[in-house]
Amino acid sequence: MVQLELIPTTITEESTTTFINNMKLPIHRWFRFSAGYSAQWVQHEIIKFREELNQPVVIFDPFAGVGTTLLAGDMCGIRSYGVEAQPFLSRITQAKLGWGADIEKFLDFSNSVYRQAKHSNGDTGDYPTLIKKCFPDDTLAILDNLKKAWSKHNDGSVYSELTWLTITSILRVSSPVGTSQMELIQPKKSKKNFMHPLEAYQSQVQLMAQDMEIFQSQTPKSDSNALLYKGDMRNFSEMPKASINLVITSPPYANNFDYADATRFEMSFWGQIDKWSDLHRIRQNLVISCSHHAQAAGVNMQEVLQSKELNPIQEEIIEVCYKLAEERELHGGKKNYHLMVAGYFFDMVKVLSILRKICTKDAKLCFVVGDSAPYGIYVPVDEWLGRLALNVGFTGYYFEKTRDRNVKWRNRKHRVPLHEGRLWIRG
């Protein structure tokens, strides 16, 4: 059996802000999420903080993603809370937090689904075009059998949700089409290695059962000690004042990545969305970090830029946003980056203010974040977030770079050097 390493021997500075190593770790590896960071690094920070503080650590992740921070909290045996607004991602995380469930019952449930799927006739009629482009008919028919068998057995239990995740996590594995670095599905690109869906399903069930056993026998508690809230952090009010002493998180970056689109493929398979425009329903609860969201949300740039919440960065953000508004006229796509930048910082102040309330005076906060340069116009995201944090009542900040980005000048729309790292904020 895999031995869990609380503090790994192989953690490198560069890898701490990426998800890649998590694909070797039990439970984390159930769903690949490129926007995530290293679970082992989070564990390392929790342990360090526990030693410094000498009292119980309560950790919070306002942008929980696929639950990396919460599972790291489980590994260290501490209480954790998280918020995630993208409903498909929060469902994945909730299913992962079911690692303490009865393994035999999970196997019974998933095997019943398998048996029924094996003896059914699948249908490929009702799927959105994206799904039809990503699977040959016979593969889609088998996946449809699994989906229908699961729907028949679905009783809302943890076993049902674990099996839902099993099917979700084999979709890309059984598709012959490619996936971009940021996990966006690419129907026009083909890949060599893909699996038969029923084989992929069986092997995923085995992997998940094995991982549950590892976690149950090797973590301090035999069940998760994490609580996930499914909602929008910009108006989160569930936690009492001064109840958190450690925040480890990674907010969306102001870089036009669309978290609603990130699981479009899976949501289309499950019938949750049909076309691209359906994604807007999901974006409404997210921090504005992409241009089409900013436009649909109707960001009023003048009003936002004059708001007192943005005072500490006002002159600079006004300059950047007006430059972006001018620059957009020179580009065919006419992207609304000016609205995106204004909306992003306005949203992030709301989050920082809520964090100020729920964190103790001696709390430590870490934001894994990267800067950006839409249309080549530089936005110093870490620096501005730090200053906005001071303005809502935090006492200090500093930035620790982990890696350079955009320095290879390949396939890039601009040549502005960027970085990624950890913005540390003090309570």
Ligand SMILES: C[S@@+](CC[C@H](N)C(=O)[O-])C[C@H]1O[C@@H](n2cnc3c(N)ncnc32)[C@H](O)[C@@H]1O
């Ligand atoms: C960079 S990812 C976090 C990844 C996470 N650290 C992990 O390892 O899985 C940012 C996350 O913030 C979520 N998010 C965006 N806006 C949000 C909001 N208003 N409230 C809560 N979560 C939000 C996104 O859906 C996304 O999952």
